[in-house]
Amino acid sequence: MQSSMQSHALLISSVLVHAARHHADGEIVSRSEEGALHRSTWAATERRARRLARVLAGLGVGAGDRVGTLAWNTHRHLEIYYAAPGMGAICHTINPRLAADDIAYIVNHAGDGVLFVDPGFAALVEAIAPAIAGTVRAVVFLADAARLPAVSLPAGMAVHAYEGLMAAADEDFAWPLLQETAASALCYTSGTTGRPKGVLYSHRSTVLHGYAINMADVMGLSARSRVLPVVPMFHVNAWGIPYAAAMAGAALVLPGRQLDGPSLHALMNEARVTMACGVPTVWLGLLAHLRASGGRLETVKTIMTGGSACPPLLIEAFGAEFGISMEQGWGMTEMSPVGTYNKPKPAHAALDAAGALRLGLKQGRILCGLDMKIVDGEGRELPWDGKAFGDLKVRGPWVTGAYYGDPAGSALDAEGWFATGDVATIDPDGFMEITDRSKDVIKSGGEWISSIVLENLAVSHPDVAEAAVVAAAHPKWDERPVLLVVPRPGRALDPASVLAVYEGKVARWWVPDAVVVLDELPHTATGKLQKNALRARFREHLIHK
DSSP states (O other): OOOOOOOOOHHHHHHHHHHHSSSOEEEEEEEOSSEEEEEEEHHHHHHHHHHHHHHHHHOOOTTOOOOEEOOOBBBHHHHHHHHHHHHEEEEOOOOOOHHHHHHHHHHHHHHHEEEEEOOGGGGHHHHHHHTTTOOEEEEEEOOOOGGGOOOOOOEEEEEEHHHHHHHHHHHHHOOOOOTTTTEEEEEOOOOSSOOOOOEEHHHHHHHHHHHHHHHTTTTTTTHHHHHHHEEOSSSSSSHHHHHHHHHHHHHHEBBEEEEHHHHHHHHHHTTTEEEEOOOHHHHHHHHHHHHHHTTOOOSSOOOEOOOSSOOOHHHHHHHHHHHHHEEEEEGGGGSSEEEEOOOOOOOGGGOOOHHHHHOOOOOOOOBBBBEEEEOOOSSOBSSSSSSSSEEEESSSSTSSSTTSSSSTTTTTTTTOOOOEEEEEEEEOOEEEEEEEEETOEEEEEEEOHHHHHHHHHHHTTTTEEEEEEEEEEEETTTTEEEEEEEEOTTTTOOHHHHHHHTTSSSSSSSSEEEEOSEEEEEEEETSSOHHHHHHHTTTTTTTTT
16 A cells, blocks of 8 residues: 655755755855855855756756766855756766876766866866867866966867856756656765776765764754865765755855865854864864964864774864864765764763773764674674674665666675675674774784774874874784884884884784884875875885895
């Protein structure tokens, strides 16, 4: 028997219409490339998104077409986020930090007919233009005519100024009723193990993900929130925050390209931010600035961190010195991206400071709508005892079933589970903790050592700015950990004092066999440590020592 409930598709356009109708004055604050603040509202954003839909149609964009973006977090980028999927096209955000060859590959693989580009990326577009000339027919710079950069592009690739196109378009566009399973957005992985892979999201998966991250035990946004996604809009749709903020009517603060500590400090106070979201390296930079300047964050209550494990230093420092709760989440491009979030349960109210810190270092509990499990090498499910660790698998309505262009279901096992590539434990309360990526875990004498635990302890040393732990071949134990550290500016590192941070905190056989001091560590385009390069470089370090 079927129900008598109304059937309405879950569409991204309906999210924006809701924000415009019920939170019309909700603010959109955006930092321009010149540093000035642009202020708008959800109502104005919806009107401009309808105008942009007319612009897209005029550029020949139709249902299912991919619209590429090379842009920072700005109000114009937000308009593309809603206009492209709202009209039935696909918003394809491209990471400008990738190698130029990878960017050209992504544009061609996705089939982007139109590129929207921040003026600061003009040289990048000019460099890759010959390689994408057969795909891209128009480049629209996100600026007015006065700031249109001078670029030399191949014949047949038109150049436009965004505001000029917008001024010539009407606002009379009506959002079509689409299938909720239609594609809405496309993001590519950072390609650390080969060419980047595309993940194609739907309207339904995006809206469900937005609902989930707005729950009280996740980000819990409301109309009173003022949220700052420092995580770029080209990194898994800024973790879904541009959609979740519209659902709640929250003010959305967009930082542009200025992500350094002083710039973020000034923006957070000027825009009265209550919650900010980004990767640990950003918060380490902000913390260093606050300490050096004696500055305060006047309105911030919560910082959400993800993308890599949160060092204990951040939780302790922001809590004790600034009264700010540092909360951790975990996810992947393939998961839209948020999968877990760390908020304590009632039973944790009695934890002492050490226990609360230990809990906070976990990646958290699975969001409602998803499921997870850990399995051993033979695929047998392991217990949730906080001790057994195995390969983490997930499934749910905002988890991909296949990479873009691959057969449906090809990324899943026979039971519909997606293998994350992470090694994790899950405790009896359902808190998951990543112990390593499966390719990063160190296998010493048949036992596993977590590089993440060792790295987080290393950065607690006052002279260590950044740390990485990799497996080096060993004639007796097969593999042993080697610690690679970058000193803080003006500091000299004593390897023995660095190793002393492990005393009493890990088993003796976990302690790295060597400490190597480096000027810098390589990172991927999303800011993560480039472990594959480090493993290759130091694989023989202990053998030839």
